[in-house]
Amino acid sequence: MKNVPRSASMVLPHLTTWLREGLSVCMIAALALCASSVSRAATVDHSAEAAPAASKAPAKSASAAATTTETQTLGTDLKKALKDNLIDKKNLKLVITDKPPFKPAGSAADGHGTAAAAPAAMDHAPAPAAKKAPAHTPAVVNPRASRDYIKAKAAALTGHEAGTDAHGGEVHWSYEGETGPQAWGKLKPEFNVCAIGKRQSPINIEDSGTLHGPAEPLMFNYTPSNGVVVNNGHTIQVDVQGENTLRVRGTVYKLLQFHFHAPSEEQINYRNAAMVAHLVHKSSDGQLAVVAVLLDPGAANALINKVWTYMPLDANDRVRLPLDILDMNELLPKDQRYFQFMGSLTTPPCTEGVLWMVLKQSSQISKDQIRLFQQLYPNNARPVQPVNGRPVRNAQ
Numbered sequence: 318m319k320n321v322p323r324s325a326s327m328v329l330p331h332l333t334t335w336l337r338e339g340l341s342v343c344m345i346a347a348l349a350l351c352a353s354s355v356s357r358a359a360t361v362d363h364s365a366e367a368a369p370a371a372s373k374a375p376a377k378s379a380s381a382a383a384t385t386t387e388t389q390t391l392g393t394d395l396k397k398a399l400k401d402n403l404i405d406k407k408n409l410k411l412v413i414t415d416k417p418p419f420k421p422a423g424s425a426a427d428g429h430g431t432a433a434a435a436p437a438a439m440d441h442a443p444a445p446a447a448k449k450a451p452a453h454t455p456a457v458v459n460p461r462a463s464r465d466y467i468k469a470k471a472a473a474l475t476g477h478e479a480g481t482d483a484h485g486g487e488v489h490w491s492y493e494g495e496t497g498p499q500a501w502g503k504l505k506p507e508f509n510v511c512a513i514g515k516r517q518s519p520i521n522i523e524d525s526g527t528l529h530g531p532a533e534p535l536m537f538n539y540t541p542s543n544g545v546v547v548n549n550g551h552t553i554q555v556d557v558q559g560e561n562t563l564r565v566r567g568t569v570y571k572l573l574q575f576h577f578h579a580p581s582e583e584q585i586n587y588r589n590a591a592m593v594a595h596l597v598h599k600s601s602d603g604q605l606a607v608v609a610v611l612l613d614p615g616a617a618n619a620l621i622n623k624v625w626t627y628m629p630l631d632a633n634d635r636v637r638l639p640l641d642i643l644d645m646n647e648l649l650p651k652d653q654r655y656f657q658f659m660g661s662l663t664t665p666p667c668t669e670g671v672l673w674m675v676l677k678q679s680s681q682i683s684k685d686q687i688r689l690f691q692q693l694y695p696n697n698a699r700p701v702q703p704v705n706g707r708p709v710r711n712a713q
């Protein structure tokens with residue numbers, strides 16, 4: 318906050334109070350402009366701190382006309398909210414932060430300020446309950462984002478949803494065409510780390526470039542569990558309920574869900590496996606740890622056979638598995654040596670701070686099992702992303 322201009326630090330704390338007292342449309346317009354200039358100031362402040370998300374934020378040189386139009390809409394929405402006497406029921410908060418935008422996307426949702434705590438907004442990495450979590454409070458960092466945020470808040474106050482597509486859901490993204498991986502970063506302000514992040518997943522792991530040496534074994538403790546198979550429109554995912562933990566780096570991570578990609582997203586020496594299973598774990602303080610189990614053609618896999626037996630057919634279809642049918646040990650290969658590195662979610666919002674472990678030995682899956690998945694999702698793999706010099710541990 319120390320870098321926020323004096324005018325902003327004087328104005329912003331009073332915003333909520335003014336709203337309660339019935340702020341005029343003109344004052345709202347002035348505030349929106351103020352917020353955008355604060356954001357620009359913050360952007361400048363961060364450029365020296367290697368905060369790529371802030372320094373490279375689209376420099377929408379505050380086109381006066383666009384701002385005026387948006388502000389008028391915003392003012393109308395807020396005025397209606399005031400008229401409807403809704404303001405007393407909800408607070409409008411502007412958050413100025415000196416962290417890069419959206420990197421800590423989950424910080425507001427789960428109460429932690431770490432970049433690793435970001436899973437709540439992601440599509441297929443969260444716990445079953447995460448989808449019901451309230452929308453997080455994004456940091457105000459660039460003018461566009463701050464205006465969008467204020468508009469969304471205003472819309473929420475008046476009972477109108479903003480930023481959703483025609484289906485009333487999340488912004489549509491896909492694996493090809495205009496909403497494919499190359500465009501993810503532009504589809505929504507919250508997705509911009511997909512385009513400008515420096516620790517993105519997946520990556521190609523070049524054996525020769527890794528840090529060879531000793532490393533602790535992964536301590537899996539998986540027990541028979543229950544689950545729900547979900548077709549979320551991007552993959553087949555199993556939300557897991559049971560006692561399934563992974564201990565690594567002195568931390569216990571609980572298994573939330575696992576899901577599949579075809580072909581594998583990660584490459585080892587430029588080679589993809591036929592498929593990969595991502596086992597998504599989360600620690601009590603919000604850090605995500607994903608174990609990637611590569612799947613190559615061979616014998617049929619028992620666990621996948623169970624999941625495919627209850628395969629949901631349509632997007633948003635959910636099927637509950639019979640009690641205690643899930644045994645994750647059936648998916649793990651015998652040799653559990655691994656590559657380890659810091660990366661991101663591989664789907665929007667591409668949040669970074671995720672601890673990745675890619676098992677070197679693949680598990681087997683039959684060709685029929687691969688074919689069945691491919692009939693639903695012929696290609697749901699994000700292309701590999703630049704390593705940008707990040708260390709990759711080669712756990713011997």
Ligand SMILES: [Zn+2]
Pocket residue numbers: 576577578595663
């Ligand atoms: Zn995945």
